[in-house]
Amino acid sequence: MIELKKAHIGYSEGILHCQDIQLECGNVYILVGKNGIGKSTLLKTISKQINLISGQILIDGKEVQNVSTNELPKLLSFVPVHFPQMDYVRSREFISAGRAPYTNALGRITEEDSQEIEHAISALGIESLSERFTSELSDGEKQLVAIAKSIAQKTPIILLDEPTAFLDYSNKKKVLSILKETAAVMNKCIVLSAHDIDLCLEFSSNFLVVNADSKELQLQQKPSRLGIISAAFNES
């Protein structure tokens, strides 16, 4: 569970703020708003990559600022917009990096770790990709591998920065339905930013909308397409 309490988010000057918002496990939250309004910044703040300006962010009841570097990766995983460019890393190896928070100082993969890795691979149905180099995968396949890494990480919270950005229509649908199922079956709290509002409406009824005028983040449940667009983009 993520709780935002009167949080002001941004770099030196605040760009985005909110009243109290609670994000529950079992749901997928779609974060929408104009370009440059601070969606990525919000996700990075929740994942402690950027400091909060004021207010509080709690994950599982603990203030993000006070969660240690060792503990954070067991609570929260983050899928960035761009898949890292790497030579000679096989998908399975990339997914196994999700177990790093649990392995010892030498990184030894235990029986339990390999079970989690296999489980993540089969949950996404990417057995056929697991032995391939990530540099040879298509954008859609990379996204699935990145999500599998997050699942292997076994965190109650998964944040994804525009996971559908570079995908074609069918891959967008595939990724969204996998995330929806993951949230429901594994009881995770998933937050993703996206610009495909129409498509996302088919998969989730929980929207985090950044208002274009007030720059306030609001949780809209079961919103209408028009409601989202008028708030986020100032258009009707």
Next chain:
Amino acid sequence: MIISQRHKWMIFIFLLLLPIAAMVHFMSGHLDISFSNLINSLFNFDETNTNHLIAREVRIPRMFTAIIAGAGLSVAGLLMQTLFNNPLAGPYVLGINSGASLFVAFSIMTGIPFLSSDLGIITNALIGAMVFGLIISLFSEVVRSQISLLLIGIMLGSFTGAIVSMLEVSSDASELKVFTLWSLGSLSRIEFGQIPLISLVFVVGIVGSLFLIKPLNLLILGQDQARLLGLNYKRTRFIIIAITAILIGLITAFCGPIAFVGLAVPNLVRIMLKSQHHGLLIVSCAFIGGIFVLLCDALIQAMENYMLIPINVLTSIIGAPIVVLLILRKLR
């Protein structure tokens, strides 16, 4: 990270090739000294036997130096490349060597006796490598672009080169000669008696890097992802720079600056192994680096009757085209 059967075979082959390369190196000197002299000079040393003396005082230290220099530079290069997430990073390109050179130039040309002793030169090379390692890592915080970092490294090199030239102009002839010879690079400066101390420092560096396998494997995913997976980035960076400085400082102090080994070997090793498992990469870099410098130096020894080639010159002649090929391969 996965170690396949193929990887195990390759490590096994490297393991076999190293002693073969060492033998080639031993035999390539222009005086014919048999293999039995090598063994006898170690275990049954006879001071009056010239062959024993040459084996023990010349050939063995030089063979040892070639292995240490090749292995150390390659492992240091690998660590730099992973830390800066840049296959073209290396101790030479990033100016770490220049740092060591600058400090050694100070110690040779100031004329203070302690500084120009062996220990003084090693200490200074180490401090120089460390200081420049920290400088370049501070720059890496500010510039995220891979090319910019390389350019800054090259600028650091030019800048220190200029300062070294100033020192050279104002130093006297004997100091200048010592420094110029040092800067050409040589593998024949280590004496038999120094081998244990150097081995100790080398082993500290290599074993230290083996404890970094997990952080290095995470750094492949990029700094941000590595942090999100629990990596303490600042601490890891400091340890990597410290280990690199130990290896580079040690080698630069004794052998002078040796270019391109640290840049070319890790890239070759990655292409051969097709893996980013740093356990494999560190071990393979140590072996291939050792083999590479042994063979380069064997060639130098074999040519000695016709032409004197400094080691730094030969590694540049071989290494620079390899690096250009790597760049072309990347861009294609």
